[in-house]
Amino acid sequence: METSAAAALPKYYVLKEQILTLIEDAVPGTLIPTERALAEQYGTSRTTVRQAIGELVSEGRLDRTQGRGTYVAPPKVTHVRQLTSFTDDAASQGLTAAARIVDVSVLPADPATARRLAVEPGTDIHRVERIRLVDGEPLAHEVAFLAGPLPDLARTVAERGSLYAALREDYGIRIAEVEDTVETKLAGPAEVQLLDVEMGAPMLLVHRLGFTPDGQPVEWTESVFRGDRFRFVARMHV
Amino acid sequence: METSAAAALPKYYVLKEQILTLIEDAVPGTLIPTERALAEQYGTSRTTVRQAIGELVSEGRLDRTQGRGTYVAPPKVTHVRQLTSFTDDAASQGLTAAARIVDVSVLPADPATARRLAVEPGTDIHRVERIRLVDGEPLAHEVAFLAGPLPDLARTVAERGSLYAALREDYGIRIAEVEDTVETKLAGPAEVQLLDVEMGAPMLLVHRLGFTPDGQPVEWTESVFRGDRFRFVARMHV
DNA sequence: CACGAAAATTGGTCTAGGCCAAAATGATGG
DNA sequence: CCATCATTTTGGCCTAGACCAATTTTCGTG
Known part of the structure; x- marks a missing residue:
């Protein structure tokens, strides 16, 4: 028995x-x-x-x-929407969202990124690396690659505090459609250092490809979110 | 040194x-x-x-x-889109998607589910529990709650092989908009038994609220996907 | 040769404890 | 009263090995 x-x-x-x-x-x-x-x-x-x-x-x-x-631990951050602006959306939940800019640079596109942004490999593209913070705590590490001429991007992003806002207000680029993929990933040394998580902690790996209204891909972003604090929300028409 | x-x-x-x-x-x-x-x-x-x-x-x-x-291990299942139909979409990637029905029943709505489906607590709602398979391997455990009269749901879902197809073809219900939330979760005994994963393996916990064209919530689904095999894809207008 | 029992292999779980590093605590001197 | 330094506490990482369970392999027997 x-x-x-x-x-x-x-x-x-x-x-x-x-x-x-x-x-x-x-x-x-x-x-x-x-x-x-x-x-x-x-x-x-x-x-x-x-x-x-x-x-x-x-x-x-x-x-x-x-x-x-x-x-x-404090309770999970109740859903932060990815679409629209991270900054705006967090604010609507009474959270103080911020982004710490790690690096803004221009570099030639590697083959994979070039393909995603529909440019020739080697074309100069912009790279924006940021740490997203909610209520002062690091929540995500994000690296965005952007195609097209974006003069003085480092300054405009810093001033606007939001990448999407800078694209819209300073360069007249509107992201009309995005394709997000979400998968799991375990924290490695980079995440441990940047996001204050433990080795091997489950993370959400999010890739986003953003398109202009006429279907041109202009933004390719790779983000790693803390899986223990974050909830990804996507609302869409079928 | x-x-x-x-x-x-x-x-x-x-x-x-x-x-x-x-x-x-x-x-x-x-x-x-x-x-x-x-x-x-x-x-x-x-x-x-x-x-x-x-x-x-x-x-x-x-x-x-x-x-x-x-x-x-075999490579990750390349993105299965959640929107549209899981069944149709997997097929378009050359994968054989199937769903094993575990349970179809009618039960009174608990307060939380009632609130989500905008019905009175205690109202009879339908519960559809399934295991989603891709190429014969269990990929996700899914429990859907549906409001409204859906006579003979067990039979229609079994025949159509797809919940969305049954709703559309047999009951004239079209899901026009969905709100998905995605977060991480660690596999417990239930997932170990149902999905053939290891204890503590990272999973994707997906909640979906589906609305009809006139904004009525009719579907509330909780899914647990294998984090090591699955990639969630959402494409949307901003 | 076929079949079934026994042995070996391999991962699954757990123990007991050592050493290190960071933080908190307490003693000490200005 | 405060700053400083040594001590203690606590988590972080690792070892060596025991025992179990599922599977495969081996081998004896009909």
């Missing part, structure tokens, strides 16, 4: 659910017991505790800092 | 990249060395090898089976 079907569950998963009940009503920032304490309390090894906590961190339920401890 | 910035990388991550170079030109299905062999070969512990392999499995680069071994 077996005890129950649930007995087949990995030990770390049972522990994960128990920790979840511990924190479900807790105020964000509340410290949970240390890994060593939990290991002793639940009669398990620290390795198993770390596996349970690791998944809860990946899911955005816990945060942890070396030397400080592990604590209840 | 420090050796280099790369020296700060975790050992498992370096190993992961080395395994990646081992398999980058390999035919899908090729077995890689056993965990014990890799541990010895790279002078590390099996735990570290498993962490490296685990991430590669999560990323869809490797598959592994207990007793059999670890082998190179």
Whole structure:
């Protein structure tokens, strides 16, 4: 006679659910017991505790800092729409969205990017690398490639604070249609450094190809969003 | 003097990249060395090898089976569009898409679902639970809730093979607009059983609210897609 | 040769503990 | 009272190995 079907569950998963009940009503920032304490309390090894906590961190339920401890995480950022402007949309939710410009430069298009933007390989294109912040916290790393003459792009983007706004107001370019692809990706060293996530944390990898009203592709963007904080929203006609 | 910035990388991550170079030109299905062999070969512990392999499995680069071994995974399913019909769209890519119906039933709406479908709580609504398959492999678990009178829904969906087709052809309901939200989620026991993924594997959790041309919400769907095989595509006007 | 049992192989889970690095804590001197 | 430095605490990474379960392989038997 077996005890129950649930007995087949990995030990770390049972522990994960128990920790979840511990924190479900807790105020964000509340410290949970240390890994060593939990290991002793639940009669398990620290390795198993770390596996349970690791998944809860990946899911955005816990945060942890070396030397400080592990604590209840703030709730997920309720959907930030990608379409329209990130900046405008976040504001409509009462969030302060900002973008830190890392680099604005001009460089010859590599074959893949050239194909996407429908230009000859080697044509000069613009590269805009930014870190998107919501309420001061880094949420996404974004690299946009833009075709066409865009004089003084570094300045206009900095002044407008929004790439789409600069394209529209300063260059008369309107993005009328976008094609987004969304997939999962695990955080590597770059994301750890730029977005303050843990190695291996699940991320959303978003590619966007933006078209002008007459169907010309002008924007190719690759973004990596924190999977534990972000929710992608797309509304569309079928 | 420090050796280099790369020296700060975790050992498992370096190993992961080395395994990646081992398999980058390999035919899908090729077995890689056993965990014990890799541990010895790279002078590390099996735990570290498993962490490296685990991430590669999560990323869809490797598959592994207990007793059999670890082998190179087939490439990611190139974007399956969510809009239009899943069935039609997969076919246009030369893939055989199918859906296995798990359950079709009628039940009273709980408060949250009632609110989304703009009906009174307790109103009878339809529930359609399916497993979506591509080339015979389970790709997603999907539960749809539908408002309105849909007589004999179980039969019509089974015959049409597509929920959207049944709504359109048999009930005259056209979904004209959809709002999708996409976020990450880690696989739990349910996904492990239904979708043949590993515990903790990153998944895409997709919610869809579908509207008729006159703005009436009629469809609320919650889907869990395999993050290692799937790419979500949304094309829209801004 | 075919079949089934036994053995070997391989991944799955877990333990116990060591060493390191970052942060918090406490002692100490100005 | 405050700044500074040593100590302690806590998470981060890794090792070595045990035991289990699924699968494959081997081998004895009919």
